Every structure is written in C-alpha cells, then in structure tokens.
Amino acid sequence: MLLKKLSFVFIPILFTVLFNINFSSRKQTNDYQDIQDFKQIIDNNINVFKNEIDLLNSDALVFQNDIKSISELQSQLLKTRKAYKKVEYILEYFYPEHIKAYINGAPLAHVDPNPVKEEYNVKSYYTATPKEYGKNMPLDYRDKNHFRGEAKVLLPVGLQVLDELIFSDDIANEKEAILNLTKQLETDFFAVESAIKKRQYLEDFEIIEASRLELIRIFTLGITGYDTPGSLNAIEEASTSLEALQEVLNPLLLKSDSSNRKRVHALFEEAIIYLKKNTDFNTFDRLTFLTQSINPLYEKLLDVQKGLSIPSSAEKYKNLASWNASSTNLFSDDFLNPYYYSLLTEDDDNSTLRQLGKTLFYDENMSSSGTMSCVSCHKPELAFTDGRPKSMASIDGKTLLRNSPTLINAVFSDRYFYDLRAYDLEEQAEHVIENHLEFNTNFSEIVKKINEDETYLNLFKKAFNNEDEEITRYQFSSALSSYVLSLQSFNSLFDQFVLRKTSKLSKKVKRGFNLFMGKANCATCHFAPTFSGLVPPLYRENESEVLGILKTPDVLEVDADLGRIDNNIPLDNYNIYKNSFKTTTIRNAKLTAPYFHNGAYNTLEQVIDFYNQGGAVGMGLSYEVTNQTLPPDKLDLSKREIEDLIAFIESLTDNPF
Structure with missing residues (x-):
C-alpha cells in the first residue's frame, strides 16, 4: 500500500528535480520553443511572487512600528496571494508537500512533517547542516530520516494563516506574529524558488496536467473559501488562477486544432468575465460556475491533450494514480481510481471475486459466535449503515464504541474508521475480525473454517484458479475487499x-x-x-x-x-x-x-x-x-x-x- 501511495500524479519530477536533463532526443523545434515559453512564463511569475513576499515582509515590519495602516497591509497581502495564484498550479504540481507545510497550508496546528534534530549541527554526506539542507531543498525531496528528530506539533505558517490574522478583528495584537510569519515565508519559499528555476525543461504533459488539477483546486478549495479563511477573497483569486492557466497553456493551444483552441479560449474568457461580474462570496453561483466553466474547461483541456497525443504522467511512467487524468467531469464515476486505495489490483479483480466477497460479507459463520456478519452493522437498504446510534455487539446487551458509517464510496479513503486507525481496507477488516465485541476471532481461525468448507473451497478455486492449494488470508482479504470496493455510486x-x-x-x-x-x-x-x-x-x-x-x-x-x-x-x-x-x-x-x-x-x-x-x-x-x-x-x-x-x-x- 505504501508503494501505491508514493505513486503520485507528479512522479515524473523525481527524474528532474534539481538536475538538468539532456533532452537531445527532441526533434521538433516547436516542442523546444514550447518548453522555453513555459519556463519564461513561470520564471517571470515566480519572480513576481518573490517580490510580493519581500514587499509583504517590509510592510509587516513598518506595520509593527505603526507606520503602515491595517488597510495597506491587507492590500499587500491580497497582492501577494494573487501573485501566488499565478504560480500555484505549477508549485502544487511539483512540490505539494512543501506548499502545504510552509507556503499555503491550512491555518491549523499540525505534526511536523519533517522533524529535524536541531542539535545535530554538523555536515554530512549532504555537505550541509540540517538547517542548510532544509533551506535548500523542497520538503518533497528531502531524505526525511537523515536528520530526523522527535516529532512535534507546529503552529501553522504561510499564506492562509496570514490571511486569517491580517483580516481578523484582533490584528492589532498580532503584529509580532505577522512579522514572524512573513519572515518565515521568505525563508520557506527559497527552496521551491531555487528548485523551479533549476529546471531547464517543463514538459507538455506536466503543464496540461497541472492545469487540469488547478481547475479541480479552484472549484474545491478556492471558491469555497478554504484557501482564504480571513479575507474571503476567493472569487477574485479564482479569476487570477484562470488567467495564469490561460497564459501558460497558450503555447500548447497554438499547436492544437482551431476548434479546440477557440473553444478553450472562449471558455476561459467567459469564466473570467463571470468571476469578475459576480464577486460577492455569499451570493456567487457556484453551480453555474461548475457546469458552465469548470467542467467544460476540464473536459476540453483533455481533448487538447488527446489531440496533441500528450500522455498523462500515469501513462508515461506506468504509475497508479489516485486521480484519473482521463476523466472528463469532476463528478464522473471514474474521477478517482478505487484501486489506488486498496491492496487489490485492478488486474486481479473480477466479478467472480466480487461475488465471493459478497458471500463472505453476509456469512455469520465468519464470527466466533456464528451470529454476526458484516451485514449486521452494514445493511444495504440503509446505505450500509444500521440505523442505530451505536452498532450492536456480538455480546447481548452491549454496543460498539461508535456509530456505523456507510460503506458506499468508503473505498475512497487513505485511512479508515472514525479514529483513522486503519490504513487500507484489508487492515480495516482485521480490526473488525479481532475485536472481541465484533467477530472475536482472527484470520487463522477464519481461514481454517474456509479450508474445511467444501462450498468455499470450490468458490475460492473458481475465483483464484486454485487446484490443491489451501486458501490463504490474502485471498480472503482480496475477496472481501473486492466487494467493499464495488460499493461505489456517483449517480444521485x-x-x-x-x-x-x-x-x-x-x-x-x-x-x-x-x-x-x-x-x-x-x-x-x-x-x-x-x-x-x-x-x-x-x-x-x-x-x-x-x-x-x-x-x-x-x-x-x-x-x-x-x-x-x-x-x-x-x-x-x-x-x-x-x-x-x-x-x-x-x-x-x-x-x-x-x-x-x-x-x-x-x-x-x-x-x-x-x-x-x-x-x-x-x-x-x-x-x-x-x-x-x-x-x-x-x-x-x-x-x-x-x-x-x-x-x-x-x-x-x-x-x-
């Protein structure tokens, strides 16, 4: 499962980060020109963002000394955030961990993603101290174990917490905190600024994939206010993001067929005009924006990608991605890949295995008492819940600790149970099987029962092409996972x-x-x-x-x-x-x-x-x-x-x- 979860959509950057790769095999001059255009556009916007961060830090300093007004500081923050929105698509594509941790993460305390043993202040084979190493390399590419210290909780940093503080009613009491945060932003931006500028080349597939992901981000995190907890300047920022995409995609669109090119340009213009005409956060019609702008752009950019024979990163590097780059709508049933979230692979899954899993799901003999099955707490007619405040236990008069959640679309998760104690569907089943208030047994006992049951032996033989081999825990888990994974529905x-x-x-x-x-x-x-x-x-x-x-x-x-x-x-x-x-x-x-x-x-x-x-x-x-x-x-x-x-x-x- 860990290997799957490291197969990120942006995996191709592992081959280029901080290194210059020789693309001498390129034959087409216009491809090379595209790459140069991409780089020039992005480098220019990176420089603008860096300059706005510096100005924000300067304004925070004079604000602390009562020289700048609140409105002037707020205005500069909005400029800085807009400059970030011009490069968000590419920075989030290449360096999502770093951006989340230091540049634009949620304004909440969190566990340090890279705990460093500060007292270890000597140079190593990295020829750097922990401080130097962290400053010069994005979090996404650090060897997080080399200088690893004890994990600790950190207060939030970055643009979102600045947005919250600078637009708070208590801003007068936050002057020192704001100044410290703007200084930290300068420091934390250095690593990604250096990394992106060291990239000689930016590929077609990277640009179009980053752009389509940004459309998802605009709709789900931008216009919802997630990104702007204080200012609620979400609509204007969405307009800036679209303008940035329109600019960077232009070299690709010039190669696209005229109908696609005209339609994409028209959609961008219509979306930007709509955003600029409807700026009120509370009254903004997000459904119209989704159906008339975001989804059409998302689909049409895929048409451009296919028309230019540009592969996705998943196709190019044979990676298993969570997001399906071939999906055409944010609400389509193939928007996410369920096999990313399970140990079961798509090649190993089939209707026979799914039916076997369903049989196991309904079988009370899987529990030690012979009275409880998965369906005891997950009834199909109640969307696989049980209608009780807390589910009934296998022991008379007792209940489980918590309410029973739905299993429909439950596969789309990286951790399971209300307390997130399981990391995949297979581990989730183990917790239920071994809980003394639920199945009160273990995999060994269940596998033993199955191997002694002629009906199950035949069903497993059919599903796994077993001949004389014994049924294994892995096969049991695969069958059950196949059924739970099949409980998907996006057809409301x-x-x-x-x-x-x-x-x-x-x-x-x-x-x-x-x-x-x-x-x-x-x-x-x-x-x-x-x-x-x-x-x-x-x-x-x-x-x-x-x-x-x-x-x-x-x-x-x-x-x-x-x-x-x-x-x-x-x-x-x-x-x-x-x-x-x-x-x-x-x-x-x-x-x-x-x-x-x-x-x-x-x-x-x-x-x-x-x-x-x-x-x-x-x-x-x-x-x-x-x-x-x-x-x-x-x-x-x-x-x-x-x-x-x-x-x-x-x-x-x-x-x-």
Whole structure:
C-alpha cells in the first residue's frame, strides 16, 4: 500500500528535480520553443511572487512600528496571494508537500512533517547542516530520516494563516506574529524558488496536467473559501488562477486544432468575465460556475491533450494514480481510481471475486459466535449503515464504541474508521475480525473454517484458479475487499444534473448546493465530489476534525470519546487530535441517520443547527474543547437556508444496492 501511495500524479519530477536533463532526443523545434515559453512564463511569475513576499515582509515590519495602516497591509497581502495564484498550479504540481507545510497550508496546528534534530549541527554526506539542507531543498525531496528528530506539533505558517490574522478583528495584537510569519515565508519559499528555476525543461504533459488539477483546486478549495479563511477573497483569486492557466497553456493551444483552441479560449474568457461580474462570496453561483466553466474547461483541456497525443504522467511512467487524468467531469464515476486505495489490483479483480466477497460479507459463520456478519452493522437498504446510534455487539446487551458509517464510496479513503486507525481496507477488516465485541476471532481461525468448507473451497478455486492449494488470508482479504470496493455510486439526482444527464434540479437544491459550497462553510471540510474529508485535488489524504460533538444535542456536555488521539498510532498521539474524528461523506445522509460518531443526532436539522451555532466552542464550551478545528463563528443560517441545505444533501441520495 505504501508503494501505491508514493505513486503520485507528479512522479515524473523525481527524474528532474534539481538536475538538468539532456533532452537531445527532441526533434521538433516547436516542442523546444514550447518548453522555453513555459519556463519564461513561470520564471517571470515566480519572480513576481518573490517580490510580493519581500514587499509583504517590509510592510509587516513598518506595520509593527505603526507606520503602515491595517488597510495597506491587507492590500499587500491580497497582492501577494494573487501573485501566488499565478504560480500555484505549477508549485502544487511539483512540490505539494512543501506548499502545504510552509507556503499555503491550512491555518491549523499540525505534526511536523519533517522533524529535524536541531542539535545535530554538523555536515554530512549532504555537505550541509540540517538547517542548510532544509533551506535548500523542497520538503518533497528531502531524505526525511537523515536528520530526523522527535516529532512535534507546529503552529501553522504561510499564506492562509496570514490571511486569517491580517483580516481578523484582533490584528492589532498580532503584529509580532505577522512579522514572524512573513519572515518565515521568505525563508520557506527559497527552496521551491531555487528548485523551479533549476529546471531547464517543463514538459507538455506536466503543464496540461497541472492545469487540469488547478481547475479541480479552484472549484474545491478556492471558491469555497478554504484557501482564504480571513479575507474571503476567493472569487477574485479564482479569476487570477484562470488567467495564469490561460497564459501558460497558450503555447500548447497554438499547436492544437482551431476548434479546440477557440473553444478553450472562449471558455476561459467567459469564466473570467463571470468571476469578475459576480464577486460577492455569499451570493456567487457556484453551480453555474461548475457546469458552465469548470467542467467544460476540464473536459476540453483533455481533448487538447488527446489531440496533441500528450500522455498523462500515469501513462508515461506506468504509475497508479489516485486521480484519473482521463476523466472528463469532476463528478464522473471514474474521477478517482478505487484501486489506488486498496491492496487489490485492478488486474486481479473480477466479478467472480466480487461475488465471493459478497458471500463472505453476509456469512455469520465468519464470527466466533456464528451470529454476526458484516451485514449486521452494514445493511444495504440503509446505505450500509444500521440505523442505530451505536452498532450492536456480538455480546447481548452491549454496543460498539461508535456509530456505523456507510460503506458506499468508503473505498475512497487513505485511512479508515472514525479514529483513522486503519490504513487500507484489508487492515480495516482485521480490526473488525479481532475485536472481541465484533467477530472475536482472527484470520487463522477464519481461514481454517474456509479450508474445511467444501462450498468455499470450490468458490475460492473458481475465483483464484486454485487446484490443491489451501486458501490463504490474502485471498480472503482480496475477496472481501473486492466487494467493499464495488460499493461505489456517483449517480444521485445532483450527479446526473452536473453530468448533463438531466436538466431537472429544483431551485431549493441549487440554492442548497451554493450554500454548502459557500456561506455555510460545509465544503471546506466535506470536499467535492466525494463530499468527505478526502483532500483535493489529488485525494490522497483524509482529514479529521475536532467539532466538539455533544453527548446529546440538547445538553451542553461534550462527548467523552477521545477519537484519533486514542487510536494507538504514535504520530496521532498529540493533543491536537483529542476528540478528532474522520470527516465522513454526506452522500446518502438521508438514509444513514443517526449522525456523528456517537449517533446522538437523529435528524439533519439537528446536525445543521450544531454547525450553525459554531460547534461546542460557539456554544460557550471553549474551556472543554481547547483544540476545536471547526470555526466557532455562528453561521447565521435562516430557516429557509437550512431547508435548502437539507434539500441539497438529500439530492445526493443514490443507493443502488
């Protein structure tokens, strides 16, 4: 699984980072000219961004000395962020770890992604001290074990936290923090600035792939406000991002056929005009922007790529990617690759194996008591939940610790369970099998039972072409994973509308979607199109959140479940993960009540009311929940807005099982 998760979409850069590669095999002069054009455009915009960072640092210094006004500092931050948006697509493509950690990551405390033993201040075979090494190489390409020290929690740095502080009501008390952050931004940008400028060549496939990923980022992280927690300058920044893509793609478009070229230019112009005419964050029509701009551009750029015979990085380097570069719509059922998230490979999967997995899923004999199967807690008619606050245990009168989540689209995750304690579907099954309140057995016992069952011997022989070989744990896990992996559905009424399969969608649902993606702040945690915590645009990492869930909706008492901090994974054993739980999908929520990890909220009205009040901290429980990641600000949603939100959530119902 680890090897799969290292097969990133941007893997080809491993061959070029910080090195000059000889492309003497290039035959076409116009290809070489494209590369030079790409590099000149990107280098120019990198220089602009660097200059704006320097100006921001200078303004922060004079602001500290009361020479610059708040509005002047805010104006400079907006300029700096716009300059970043001109290069975001390429920096995020090549250096996503570095950008997330130091340049534009979420403004939340986090575990250090590269803990360095500072006292080890001697040069090594890298001919550098830890400080020098870290300053000169992007995080994505560091040997993170060479200078490794004890992991620790870091306060956030970068543009997002600056946006939050500089546009906060308490900015007067944050002068020193702002200055320190702008200084740190200068330092942290140096590594990626150096790396991108050392690249002699930028390939066609890198540019078009980075551009299509940026379209996903604009829609899922940009216009939702995720990226601009303080200023909410999301719409203007989206316009800047599109202008940058239009500029860098022009050398490719000039080689494309005239119909594709004209259509792409027209789509860019229409999208930018639309953004500039509709600048209000709360009233911006995100559904129209998705259907008339983002999805058409996403599809048409793929047409350009195919027309020019440009491979994807996955095709070029035979990598297994999470995001499917051949998808044509952000809501298509092949947008993500389910096999990226499982040990099971696509070549080994088939309908026979899937049917065997389904048989195992329903078989109560897999548990030691002979009374519990997977379907005991995951009933198909309830979108594979069980309708209980907490699932029933195999022991009479007892329940499990938490509510049963849906299995539909559950494969699209890098970690499983509410506390994220399992890293793949196969490990997830092991936890259920060995839990004394669930199957209360182990793989050895299950495999022994199967090998003594003539019916199963025949089924496994058919699925794996076994002759006289014994059935193995791997085969059992593969069959079960195949079935769970097959529980996918992106065919709700809302999906059909976005995919242009129907033109019918009520005004309530449309308003609800726009609220979800904007004012109501839902999409900053429940990312489209999975509407879960799987983070776009590469969808490789699951987020968890501290919401301050109450024991019951009508009692101001925080639920006692510690969540992620108590999952026995050392890197999660930090206070920032106390009461932190996986952000699960809201797809099929109409069928999956009751809600949250404790199953204490019976209706969607209760859930939305909880968010509307700003979680536990918004309700006055800041002493009890010191690390809430949900913004405590009240959303001030009206009764009609709540009804619209529920209408949208219910439009995501599509249980075909």
